[in-house]
Amino acid sequence: EVLEGENAVFCVEVENDDAEIHWFKDGLKLHETHQTILKSFGKTHILVFVNVAHRDSGVVTFVAGRSKTSSRLKVKATKHCPPICPVGVKMDVDRPNSTVLTWVPAANTQTSTRSIFVVERQEAGSQEWEKCFTSENAASAEITSDSVPCEGDYRFRVCCINKYGRSGHVEFPKAVHLGEELWSRIVHVLDRRVVEGEDAHFSIELSTPMVATWFLNSAQLQHGGRYSVQQSQTQHSLAIRETSATEDAAEVTFIANGVRDSAVLRVKRSPLSDLDGNKKSYISEEIHLQCELSRTSGKVRWFKDGQEVEEGDNTQLICEGPYRRLTILSGSVEDNGEYVCETDGDSVFFQLSVKEPPAKFVSPSEPELELTRLASERLQLSCEISQPDAPVRWYRDGLEVEEGQNLILEVDGARRRLVIPITTVDDTGEYVCDTDDDSYIRVNLRPFKSHSFLFNDFIPVSRLGAEVVWRLNGKEVEESSDVTITEDGLIHRLTIHCPTPEDSGKYTCDAVDDKIDFQVKVSGNETISALEMCFPLIGHPQRGTRRLGRVLPGCRRRQHQIQGYGGR
Incomplete structure (x- = not known):
């Protein structure tokens, strides 16, 4: 069977x-x-x-x-039964003014018989269900506000139908509000005409979030430059910075999906002339806010943060011809705010900022110094600031320094000191004492070794590949069995093997752009094993250089006098 x-x-x-x-x-x-x-x-x-x-x-x-x-x-023959109800119904209500319904066909639904899914809606307060969607294959439906006859709360259900009958209905768990009309309204934030040079602000609020575009006289506006285009959920805003008289009567248009609204930008010149719109002052200083009227008889009113200003012990309102002035005899932090001088519907704005005077350096008077110290010497960098309680920071080559055994930071009233008890070559660098107001003093420190006629005490030239010529009393010295001229990187040496009194004289090491002289005097009756000189050019070429002559081991200082010094 x-x-x-x-x-x-x-x-x-x-x-x-x-x-x-x-x-x-x-x-x-x-x-x-x-x-x-x-x-x-x-x-x-x-x-x-x-x-x-x-x-x-x-x-x-x-x-x-x-x-x-x-x-x-x-x-x-099979038993013909109506289809089984769909399962797994879900409802997405997070979409603006629409919803998406989904379901899963029953697993044992006969595939040999054509079935149709039917979605019905019911308005809140009504007992009737009306068909709003049918599909043979799809297991989802999007219901928009356009598919409902009027605005309201709606519920939905779905069933399956074939030639043998209809399944039961499965109702979706929530109700959704549909039919809400998209609305918008452009609001000019400034409740008056924009004065030339001021920023014009426009905003618009939609009923649902969506992407939109702003236009100025049919030209699409992009964020950047003079235009600031912002969106936060349903709120859209446009700011036009520093408006000009040429933009008077320009049309500002907002366009979104199904929404279009416009406003007119009005820009005019004010009879009030702002002489100084942004004022900055320090505590205890006298402050003047002044504007000029087109008519000497015009009357004005002054406001601070929306409150009218009246004369007092510390505040004067002065009228001199076409000028109107608000004077604060001794400014304080409490005087910070927005001041408005208003006449006949026109206004001029002042933004006043009063703060503590900056901490400036009183001494030393030179903003940049260059110091040179012998290694092992004590170094003290000292400066005085105008505000005794102002904090300062010390930096070395751009990095903030910290106190340690060989670095001490001292505070003595308005004086600040950095002390290095024992300097070394490693302490070379640029030292900066910095305040919050960006005042500073720079100190270039160059510790160097105490040069004497010691073995292995060399100073190099300032760059590799320098051409160096050695001369004795103006005559070029050539290598021989008694004289050796060597170059080792930045080090240039002239070595006299077994020097004699005839080797005395003025030795010059000439590096084209700079040179150094050695005055050598050899005296005595015994032979010196060797005398070696090396070119010591380093640092600033215009400040000259130091000497360097040295005696190799074996010289006898009691019988021989070897003198050397360097200079231009």
């Missing part, structure tokens, strides 16, 4: 696979078609009727040689 629409399968196994076989149904021989499948696998033979109908009922016979076997096929 096979249900209608299913496949009927017959399988026979024979003893010998060389026998001739045939399939029959109701005495008629079967041949392979798209609904009848005949297959053989060795001794196994198969017959399949695909998607059987009631008419396929009958007797099926298999013949192999002289043998045969039969079976009766009975096709039973």
Whole structure:
């Protein structure tokens, strides 16, 4: 027995696979078609009727040689039932003025029968359900405000329908508000005309968030430069900085999806002339806010942060011809704020900022110094600032220094000191004492070693590859068995092996751009093992350089006097 629409399968196994076989149904021989499948696998033979109908009922016979076997096929009609309800219904209510409904078809829904999903809506307060969406294949539906007759709260349900009936309804869990009209309103933040040079502000609020564009006289505006375009959820704003008279009567247009609104920008010249719109002053200083009227008889009113200003012990309101002045005799932090001078609907704004006077350096008077110290000497960098309680920071080559065993930071009233008890070559660098007001003093420190005629005490030239010529009393010295001239990186040496009194004289090491002299005097009766001189140019070329002559081990200082000094 096979249900209608299913496949009927017959399988026979024979003893010998060389026998001739045939399939029959109701005495008629079967041949392979798209609904009848005949297959053989060795001794196994198969017959399949695909998607059987009631008419396929009958007797099926298999013949192999002289043998045969039969079976009766009975096709039973299926029980036709209406479809099963969809499952897994969900509702997305986070979309602006719309919702998305989704569901999952029942797992055992018959695929052989065409089914249709139907979505219905019900307005709050009504008992009637109305069809609003149908689909044969889709398992989701987007319901927008355009599909409802009026604004209101709506509920939804879904069912499945085929030719045998309708499934039960599955109701979605929430209600959604639809039909709300998109609305907007451009608001000019300044409740008056914009005075030339001021910023013009426009804002607009939508009922739902969406991308929008601003235009000025049909030209699209981009964020940047004079234009600031901002959006925060449903709020949109436009700021036009430093308006000019040429923009008077310009049309400002806002366009979004389904929304368009416009406003007119009005820019005019004020009869009030602002002489100084932004004022900065220090505590205890006298402050003047002044503007000029187009008419000497005009009357003005002064406001601070929206409150009218009246004369008092510390505040004077002065009228001199076309000028109007507000004077604060001794400024304080409490005087900070926005001041407005208003006349006949026109206004001039002043932004006043009063703060502590900056901490400036009183001494030393030179903003930049350059110091040179012998290694192992004590170094003290000292400066005095105008505000005794102002904090300062010390830096060395751009990095803030910290106190340690060999670096002390001292505070003595308004004086600040940096002390290095024992300087070394490693302390070389630029030292900066900095305040919060960016006042500073720079000190370039150059500690150097105390040079004497010691072995391995060299000073290099300032760059590699310098051409150096050695001269004795103006005559170029050439290498020989007694004189050696060597170059080792930045070090240039002239070595006199076994010097004698004849080697005395003025030695010059000439590096084209600079040179150094050595005055050498050799005296005594015994032979000196060697005298070596090296070129010591370093640092600032215009300040000259120091000497360097030295005696190699073996010289006898008591019998020999070797003198050396350097200079331009």
